[in-house]
Amino acid sequence: MTDDIFFAPLSDLNARLKKREFSAVELAKAxxxxxxxxxxxxxxxxxxxxxxxxxxxKDVDKELKRExxxxxxxxxxxxxxxxxxxxxxxxxxxxxxxxxxxFDETATxxxxxxxxxxxxxxxxxxxxxxxxxxxxxxxxxxxxPGLNPWDVTRWSGGSSSxxxxxxxxxxxxxxxxxxxxxxxxxxxxxxxVTGLRPTYGLVSRHGAMALSWTxxxxxxxxxxxxxxxLVLREIAGGDxxxxxxAGKSFYFAPQFARKVNEMKIGFAAVDRxxxxxxxxxxxxxxxxxxxxxxxxxxxxxxxxFPWGALISTIIGSEEASxxxxxxxxxxxxxxxxxxxxxxxxxNLAIPATQYLKAMRIRTxxxxxxxxxxxxxxxxxxxxxxxxxxxxxxxxDAATPxxxxxPASPGMRSLIPAANLAGLPGISFPCGFANGLPVGxxxxxxxxxxxxxxxxxxxxxxxTDWHKRRPPALAPVVPSRR
Numbered sequence: 169m170t171d172d173i174f175f176a177p178l179s180d181l182n183a184r185l186k187k188r189e190f191s192a193v194e195l196a197k198a199x200x201x202x203x204x205x206x207x208x209x210x211x212x213x214x215x216x217x218x219x220x221x222x223x224x225x226k227d228v229d230k231e232l233k234r235e236x237x238x239x240x241x242x243x244x245x246x247x248x249x250x251x252x253x254x255x256x257x258x259x260x261x262x263x264x265x266x267x268x269x270x271f272d273e274t275a276t277x278x279x280x281x282x283x284x285x286x287x288x289x290x291x292x293x294x295x296x297x298x299x300x301x302x303x304x305x306x307x308x309x310x311x312x313p314g315l316n317p318w319d320v321t322r323w324s325g326g327s328s329s330x331x332x333x334x335x336x337x338x339x340x341x342x343x344x345x346x347x348x349x350x351x352x353x354x355x356x357x358x359x360x361v362t363g364l365r366p367t368y369g370l371v372s373r374h375g376a377m378a379l380s381w382t383x384x385x386x387x388x389x390x391x392x393x394x395x396x397x398l399v400l401r402e403i404a405g406g407d408x409x410x411x412x413x414a415g416k417s418f419y420f421a422p423q424f425a426r427k428v429n430e431m432k433i434g435f436a437a438v439d440r441x442x443x444x445x446x447x448x449x450x451x452x453x454x455x456x457x458x459x460x461x462x463x464x465x466x467x468x469x470x471x472x473f474p475w476g477a478l479i480s481t482i483i484g485s486e487e488a489s490x491x492x493x494x495x496x497x498x499x500x501x502x503x504x505x506x507x508x509x510x511x512x513x514x515n516l517a518i519p520a521t522q523y524l525k526a527m528r529i530r531t532x533x534x535x536x537x538x539x540x541x542x543x544x545x546x547x548x549x550x551x552x553x554x555x556x557x558x559x560x561x562x563x564d565a566a567t568p569x570x571x572x573x574p575a576s577p578g579m580r581s582l583i584p585a586a587n588l589a590g591l592p593g594i595s596f597p598c599g600f601a602n603g604l605p606v607g608x609x610x611x612x613x614x615x616x617x618x619x620x621x622x623x624x625x626x627x628x629x630x631t632d633w634h635k636r637r638p639p640a641l642a643p644v645v646p647s648r649r
Contacts, residue, residue: 169198174338175637178244178395181341185232185243192225192232192243196287199245203290203339210324210333211312214250215258215291221245228285240398242285247292247340249328251377252278252386254288261377262309262327263296265499275375276410277344277386277403284402292330292343296503298351298379299327300487301511302480306559308505313559316358317638318604322556323563325355331389332359337638342390342399346376348383349479350583353609356389356595357551360605362624362634363389364396367614368590369414371400372407380486381412382527383479383587392634393596393624397422400617418617425622429462433610433623434544436578437467444554450599450606451550457598458548458608461626466544471536475581478526478533479588485523488515530588537589541613546623547586549579551595551607586611594620597633605633 169190173181185192200218207213228243253259253271260267278288293311295303306313306323314329316322317337324333328345332355335343345352347365356363364387371386378384388399397420404418435455443451459465494500495512503509540547557563586593593611600606608627612619628634 171338173198174202175391176341177392178341178390178398179240181244182240182242186237188232192228192287193222195243196221196225196245196289199340200289203247203334206337207290207334207339210315210317210320210337211309212293212314212324212330212333212339213290214260214262214293214311214330217257217288217290221287221289224282224287228287231285238285239402241281241402243287244341245287245289246281247290247331247334247343248278248288249294249331249343249345250291251294251298251346252344253375254278254291257291259291260310261297262294262311264310264502264504265494267310271375273375276372276407278375280403280405289340292334294330295327296505296508297491298346298348298377300379300491301508301515303505303508304562304564305505306557306563308503308508310504314355315559316556316604318360319556321558321560322604323358323559325358325556327351328355328389332356332361332363335359335361335389335391342388342395344386344403345389347385347387347587348380348483349587352387352389353551353583353593353595357607357609358556358605360597360607360633360636361389361391362393362396362594362596363387364400364617364620365593366400366404366617367414367592369412370404370416370418370615372405372410372413374407374409378490380483382486383483393594393621393628394422396594397621416615420618420621422622422625425618428623428626431545431619431623432464432466432543433458433546433548434466434468434540435548436469436576438574438576438578439549439580441574442553442578442580443550446601447550447554447606450601454598454608457631458627460630461623463623468540468544468547470577470579470581470585471533471540473529473533473536473585475584475588478529479584481518481522481526482530484515485518488512488518492516533585534589537591545612545619547579547582547611549582549609551609553580555601555604555606582609582611590614592617592620594624596624596628597636598631599633
């Protein structure tokens, strides 16, 4: 199989499987060999599952031979962030204290994908405890720092570091990540792939590690927006096992999607000034391309709230409750990043009154966004305002840009703001700076993922950034097992 196979859209892979150009077993072996060989290069692989995938692929091949078609994910290998349980196999949560942890139940999203004939080929690495407690080091992970396929001296982004790197390097056709406040948007932006954060409650979290009950979301990281829609269609839906489930399904029918030229997209012109100088040309070109889709761009302001304090209070309080036994037992000191351990300890001291005040303000946040979306359909901003940082430096060591700071904050807090409001979002590649990917993000009203996908797909139809590949990798010969 050529490298084109490993970077092909999901619908193309499925079509070739149906035509019997290669079998599901052959595809699983090829992807598994590539993941096992190259995954460690980026510290992206937590647990190989090639044998499980090839055994399941034999059943898929029988179905395809009988023309029993389950959908566009049938026979497609994929990876899952290592906070999703897979019965009988280790689920480490990226952290040493949980390195031997095994569950007897499989996460709902993995069961759903298995039902479509998709093949779980590996568990992918993550920042320990999905970043609970806060972390300063890219190496805050049981598997080491997530390395960016575009430049291995750079970070792939957290906390879904493995899924971002694995999709970018063509190690898996798609992956599942999670986001509490940026953990899908960030690796997608840094690695030059497309990541979709669903509306809170749209996708079941049963079987996933909890970091913040009222913020956690599971979503796809893929090469294209269309692929994200195909995956979301299969993993969305109500689940009585998840108390936060919205009980809603998602229907992906791009042929019936709202026309992009009928949409209004809110932006903040000052975002350009906040962006690092080297990324500004890519962002300028991206905004010009977005205008060419026919959408109307309208300048707006993000609601004014103390975003950082709000989300840190809520996440800190909820994660302290979730990991209380880890903290009080002293095992928290086994985490790779000492600052993260200290952050978890400190969060135990957050007063209940402070948490409740933050939750009350959160209702005002949701109301403010409802009012904002009376005037626009979507919001757009840089996915990140700079390129991926070096793994050798603390993540908070970035030097502030010279000169006066802009008077308006623009959309710089869109990630925490959208997560607090439970809004869906998508990040997609829009250019390069210093050889590293730059991304745009969109956010919309709850349960309007189709609007996000329509705009991102139209953008990708007009550009080829999502088709770019990292520097050439050595070929991998599939094993015969």
